[in-house]
Each structure stands twice: as structure tokens, then as C-alpha cells.
Amino acid sequence: MEGMDLKDFMSFSADQSPSPVSTDELRSKLEESIRRILRARFPNDSVKAALDPSTRAGKLTIACPVCGDSKHNSREKRRTIHLDTMTTKCWNGGCPQSWMRMETFLEKFGELGNFTGSELTTIKRKSSEMTEGGRTQTAQTSSVSQVVGLGKYAIPRAEIMAELRLSEVDASYDARAYLKGRKQLSKDNRHFAWKQSTGDLHMFNLSQDREGVIGIQIRRANPKRGQRFFTMNYERIWKDLFGVENLDEDIKARVNRASLIYNILGVSYSDEIWVFESTIDSHHVRNSVATWGTGTRVYLPNGVYAFDNSAMDKAGRLAAVEMLGRGHRCFLWKRFTDEHPHLSDCKDFNDIFKRQEFTRDELRKFTGNDPLDSFWL
Numbered sequence: 534m535e536g537m538d539l540k541d542f543m544s545f546s547a548d549q550s551p552s553p554v555s556t557d558e559l560r561s562k563l564e565e566s567i568r569r570i571l572r573a574r575f576p577n578d579s580v581k582a583a584l585d586p587s588t589r590a591g592k593l594t595i596a597c598p599v600c601g602d603s604k605h606n607s608r609e610k611r612r613t614i615h616l617d618t619m620t621t622k623c624w625n626g627g628c629p630q631s632w633m634r635m636e637t638f639l640e641k642f643g644e645l646g647n648f649t650g651s652e653l654t655t656i657k658r659k660s661s662e663m664t665e666g667g668r669t670q671t672a673q674t675s676s677v678s679q680v681v682g683l684g685k686y687a688i689p690r691a692e693i694m695a696e697l698r699l700s701e702v703d704a705s706y707d708a709r710a711y712l713k714g715r716k717q718l719s720k721d722n723r724h725f726a727w728k729q730s731t732g733d734l735h736m737f738n739l740s741q742d743r744e745g746v747i748g749i750q751i752r753r754a755n756p757k758r759g760q761r762f763f764t765m766n767y768e769r770i771w772k773d774l775f776g777v778e779n780l781d782e783d784i785k786a787r788v789n790r791a792s793l794i795y796n797i798l799g800v801s802y803s804d805e806i807w808v809f810e811s812t813i814d815s816h817h818v819r820n821s822v823a824t825w826g827t828g829t830r831v832y833l834p835n836g837v838y839a840f841d842n843s844a845m846d847k848a849g850r851l852a853a854v855e856m857l858g859r860g861h862r863c864f865l866w867k868r869f870t871d872e873h874p875h876l877s878d879c880k881d882f883n884d885i886f887k888r889q890e891f892t893r894d895e896l897r898k899f900t901g902n903d904p905l906d907s908f909w910l
């Protein structure tokens with residue numbers, strides 16, 4: 534007998550799910566439903582009643598049938614329908630039901646009856662991945678596999694840009710000037726965004742495809758109350774930007790922690806991972822992350838820890854002593870500045886790179902993983 538090949542196995546597995554539903558068919562049925570809702574809700578306003586052609590795959594923009602949307606301009610359509618996550622959100626301040634799951638939205642306007650049982654199952658499964666249903670997919674144990682796959686919970690970067698009214702750094706002269714001075718401009722600057730009104734630099738902890746965001750750190754140009762950096766974890770983004778508070782506890786626990794480790798979804802685990810304190814430092818060395826929260830400790834078996842200059846930064850020294858004590862590899866500042874005395878006044882890695890470039894292999898010569906190496910801190 535011929536063995537079962539992978540394709541057979543895949544279709545066999547697919548049979549186990551409730552019922553296969555064609556995504557395209559479901560999407561066009563949903564579009565029909567939404568058109569009906571809009572025509573019934575706005576019978577005398579053909580602009581509001583129209584379903585705008587989507588600018589991006591999986592996303593529709595409509596006049597909100599819940600709050601009625603703008604009273605002055607029918608073209609200002611403020612409800613977004615996300616067909617990929619089967620959720621919907623109205624951006625109109627004061628909308629009584631801003632964020633809704635697709636099934637709640639359909640039910641509200643009497644459209645549920647137009648969908649088959651398996652179509653509704655598909656809709657509900659997708660919308661609950663964001664909120665409470667993720668448990669079935671999250672039963673993983675090791676720390677690496679806990680991180681791998683978190684990208685599916687990332688929030689679309691475009692939504693965050695719109696909500697916070699941010700600009701791409703490439704479109705802002707001020708942003709480019711700021712980043713250029715720190716040797717931070719690259720071909721792809723999606724990990725940054727700029728708030729033109731304040732000059733605040735926004736740093737995004739991106740998903741692997743760089744389309745989604747799990748955490749945000751803001752560097753304030755003009756910090757009030759002495760706080761230069763402001764960090765938003767995953768839960769806080771949902772709550773403060775989108776008014777969503779009913780995230781699944783399991784997802785919250787897993788994503789919140791990863792959301793404060795910059796670039797954690799972008800690194801390869803088969804290579805050494807360099808761990809820096811700041812995003813800007815981390816951009817100088819390939820396959821690296823940055824710990825945003827001052828209290829965040831990341832223990833990676835293949836991590837190389839590069840804290841701020843331990844000769845001038847007590848917190849950096851204590852952190853390095855602790856990591857050496859646990860047998861982790863650390864960057865040894867004194868060993869480095871002995872050989873490069875002209876760089877001994879650098880307080881962090883960005884200071885070094887502003888004056889002189891080093892490859893990762895060159896920097897690695899100044900690392901050690903023996904507790905006695907704390908002599909070199």
C-alpha cells in the first residue's frame with residue numbers, strides 16, 4: 534500500500550474541524566449582509582448606505598449603523614470591519630458599542646439567520662481568538678514556543694498609526710534628522726513612527742511580518758514629570774487605544790510579557806541573541822532584542838547580555854553581575870575600554886556606534902560568561 538503523503542494527511546486533519554468554510558464565500562456573504570444593514574439604517578443617505586471599496590485586503594470602512602456616524606459629513610465613515618479577525622470597531626467618540634465581535638454586530642441588526650451553522654462557527658472561532666477562545670491553541674510549554682506564534686495576536690500597525698495620528702518617519706524631516714543623528718535610519722523604518730505635533734518617537738515591537746504590533750515605547754521629546762520613556766504593553770494598547778478590556782487571561786499573560794521585549798518576534802533562536810537595554814542600542818547588532826521595562830529580565834540560554842556601561846551605570850553593573858553569576862555571557866565594558874580608551878566615556882552602545890562601528894564578532898571578543906569576569910565590569 535502506498536503511504537499517506539503530506540497532502541492526504543492535511544486533508545484528513547482538515548476533516549476533523551467542524552466544517553470547511555470557503556473564506557471568499559463567507560466574505561462576500563458578510564459584505565451582502567453589511568450592505569443590507571446599511572441600506573436599512575440609512576435609507577435616505579446613499580453615501581452612508583454605500584459600502585466603500587476596501588483599501589486593504591480584509592478591511593472594510595462603513596458609516597457606523599450603531600451610532601449613526603457623522604451628522605455633518607456622510608463621507609466620514611468611522612466603523613472598521615476586520616474580516617481577518619471578524620471584529621469591528623467604531624472610531625466615533627461616544628459610539629455606544631465601539632468594539633464588537635462580528636457575531637454580535639450581525640445579531641444586533643437581525644442578520645444572524647442568513648448564515649449557516651458552520652459559517653457562524655468560523656466567524657465565532659476567529660473573533661474569539663482575540664478575546665477568550667485562545668486556550669486551545671496555547672497549550673505549549675517551553676519558553677521559546679511560548680513566544681513563537683504570538684504574532685497572530687498582534688494589533689495591525691496601520692490601526693495604531695491612525696489612532697495615535699502618527700506619521701511614518703520617512704515622511705517627516707524632523708524624524709529623519711533625529712534618527713540620522715543617532716545612526717538609526719535604515720531601508721525599512723517600520724519599527725519607528727513619529728508624532729509630528731510633539732516630536733515624540735514611537736518604537737513598535739513588531740510581529741515577524743512587521744505588519745502587527747504587540748508593544749509600544751514612546752520617547753518623549755519634552756518629558757513632563759521627568760519621565761522620558763513611556764511604555765505600553767499589549768493589554769494597555771487594547772485598553773487605552775481601542776477601549777477593549779475583555780482580553781483572554783491566558784493570552785494577556787503570554788503576550789504582555791513578550792510585548793515588553795523589543796523584537797522578540799523578529800529574532801532567530803538558532804543563533805545567539807544579543808540582549809540590550811534600549812531599542813536604539815539593539816539596532817546596531819544583528820539578531821538582538823531590547824528589554825524595555827527596567828524590571829524586565831530575560832533569561833535566554835543563547836543570550837549575550839549587553840547592558841549600559843557598567844563603569845558609570847550602577848544598575849547596568851548589578852544586572853551584569855547577576856547574569857554572570859547565573860553563567861550567562863555578558864559584554865565586559867572594562868575589557869572593551871582597555872583596548873579602546875578613546876571610547877571609555879560612552880555610556881551605552883549607541884554612543885560607541887555614533888563614533889565607531891563594530892561587527893557583532895568584534896564585540897563578542899569582549900564578552901565572558903564566568904562569574905570571575907565581573908572583574909571586568
Ligand SMILES: [Zn+2]
Nearest residue numbers: 597600623628
Ligand atoms: Zn459608531
